[in-house]
Amino acid sequence: MYSKSNRILIGVVFIVCIVGGVMVFQSTYAKSTTNQSQTNSPNYPKNINGQTYGSSSDATSPETEPELISATGVDGTAGYVLKKDLDGELPKSPEEAIAIQNSRSPDGRDIPLFDVNGETVIGVFHVGGK
Structure with a gap:
């Protein structure tokens, strides 16, 4: 055929x-x-300084987290921590990552807890440790 x-x-x-x-x-x-x-991607509100703020649980990835992340301080105060403070120093190589990890205290570290304006410190937030 x-x-x-x-x-x-x-x-x-x-x-x-x-x-x-x-x-x-x-x-x-x-x-x-x-x-x-x-x-x-979440549409976070902005404070008077132009910083985004809100819960990191609304983020679709670490890149979409707000600049000010809602947190509760060591004394129960509600406020915000700076994403850059929470993330800490970011390594540029595997060797630098190991050095940063080895330099961290096993008890964690304290970072400032801010009001929504991102300027006024209202408390302390503890990162890591026990």
């Missing part, structure tokens, strides 16, 4: 269609997941 060259041509067209369909699906899927992560 079909010659050998026609069957080969039909097979090639079939394979090209399958590969093309997979590429279109992957492209569409990648765009939709990128858009979802952007639309699911």
Whole structure:
């Protein structure tokens, strides 16, 4: 019914269609997941100094956490800690990470607890340790 060259041509067209369909699906899927992560990022309010504030539990990743993260101080005072204080020094290499880890106190460390303005210290927040 079909010659050998026609069957080969039909097979090639079939394979090209399958590969093309997979590429279109992957492209569409990648765009939709990128858009979802952007639309699911929290829209934190900003204080009078332009800093975002709120709960880190609303963040979709560490990169989307607010600049001021809600926290409760050692004495029960509700306030905010600076993300950069909470994160601490970030290593630039594995060797630096080990050095930072080895220099940390097993009892943890204290950082300032701020009012929502991000300037007024209202208490202390303890990070790490027991």
